[in-house]
Amino acid sequence: MEKLAVVGAGSMAEALIAGIVKNKLMDSRRIWVTNKTDHEKLISLQNQYDVQTTYNLNELFQNASIVILAMKPKDAAEAIEHIKKYLTEEMLIISVLAGVSMNSVEMLAGQSLAIVRAMPNTSAAVGKSATALAINQKVSAEQMTLVSNMFATVGVTAIVEEEQLDAVTGLSGSGPAYIYYLAEAMEKSAVDVGLEKEIAKEFIVQTLLGAAEMLSKSAKEPKQLRKEVTSPGGTTEAGLKVLENYRVQHAFIDCIKEATAQSKRLGEDISAGMNV
Numbered sequence: 001m002e003k004l005a006v007v008g009a010g011s012m013a014e015a016l017i018a019g020i021v022k023n024k025l026m027d028s029r030r031i032w033v034t035n036k037t038d039h040e041k042l043i044s045l046q047n048q049y050d051v052q053t054t055y056n057l058n059e060l061f062q063n064a065s066i067v068i069l070a071m072k073p074k075d076a077a078e079a080i081e082h083i084k085k086y087l088t089e090e091m092l093i094i095s096v097l098a099g100v101s102m103n104s105v106e107m108l109a110g111q112s113l114a115i116v117r118a119m120p121n122t123s124a125a126v127g128k129s130a131t132a133l134a135i136n137q138k139v140s141a142e143q144m145t146l147v148s149n150m151f152a153t154v155g156v157t158a159i160v161e162e163e164q165l166d167a168v169t170g171l172s173g174s175g176p177a178y179i180y181y182l183a184e185a186m187e188k189s190a191v192d193v194g195l196e197k198e199i200a201k202e203f204i205v206q207t208l209l210g211a212a213e214m215l216s217k218s219a220k221e222p223k224q225l226r227k228e229v230t231s232p233g234g235t236t237e238a239g240l241k242v243l244e245n246y247r248v249q250h251a252f253i254d255c256i257k258e259a260t261a262q263s264k265r266l267g268e269d270i271s272a273g274m275n276v
């Protein structure tokens with residue numbers, strides 16, 4: 001039976017743990033989690049998901065077949081330095097670190113490792129992540145099946161070239177935050193135009209879910225779907241004109257480009273720190 005060691009217990013680690021446990025992909029007691037110092041967070045994960053937590057690295061890594069690296073990229077060097085003597089060639093290392101290359105992880109660990117670089121998003125917690133996976137040559141077919149199954153239980157997956165992961169990060173890794181940002185604006189405006197917050201929230205969520213399902217199920221392009229909502233001289237046209245004036249579509253395009261560039265920069269910072 002697989003044993004999973006999760007290093008880092010933040011938003012992304014929790015989303016994955018929630019998805020794995022809710023979907024019964026693994027026995028929760030086979031999932032071991034650690035972080036740097038936030039003991040309360042570990043207790044909370046233990047209580048919520050019935051996982052095991054520890055600061056004892058022997059206990060964490062003993063017989064672990066899969067290791068998830070889920071700390072911030074800026075903390076990767078220190079964290080990997082701390083755990084490297086516990087990592088073995090037999091373990092499958094799954095890194096969700098934005099920007100950090102598989103090569104950098106091997107350099108930091110000072111050894112050759114079987115690595116899958118994954119870029120999921122926090123919607124893994126509700127089984128709706130979009131996860132891109134890139135692998136290095138040491139990953140066996142069996143490990144690849146394992147990791148594909150793991151991420152398939154928390155959403156959709158695609159295998160990509162490692163170089164494409166920056167783009168995935170800018171688009172769908174960060175993507176939920178763009179939608180939440182929109183939802184925040186919709187909530188604020190709904191109250192301003194006279195709706196109660198509770199009703200507004202339900203209607204905003206349903207509008208987002210409905211539009212997402214239309215995008216998913218309809219054969220029509222987004223542009224066509226938008227036109228079908230927009231009656232000439234009507235309300236949508238009036239609203240969209242304001243978005244056009246603010247160049248909101250351009251802002252979104254620049255936003256995704258900038259997030260992609262930041263993913264590249266995060267990786268470059270790690271490489272520069274190693275002088276590679």
Ligand SMILES: NC(=O)C1=CN([C@@H]2O[C@H](COP(=O)(O)OP(=O)(O)OC[C@H]3O[C@@H](n4cnc5c(N)ncnc54)[C@H](OP(=O)(O)O)[C@@H]3O)[C@@H](O)[C@H]2O)C=CC1
Binds near residue numbers: 012039070097
């Ligand atoms: N959040 C997201 O939407 C997504 C994040 N990612 C990637 O996931 C990673 C984690 O992001 P996120 O969950 O948001 O970050 P958080 O800040 O929420 O969590 C980071 C975690 O790493 C732990 N940590 C830091 N240093 C160490 C260390 N030396 N040893 C062990 N644990 C350590 C922290 O512990 P403590 O709290 O004790 O300091 C904390 O539990 C990042 O690399 C990010 O690029 C990828 C896709 C989406």
Ligand SMILES: O=C(O)[C@@H]1CCC=N1
Binds near residue numbers: 174
């Ligand atoms: O903001 C970040 O750096 C991480 C990576 C993708 C989503 N959150």
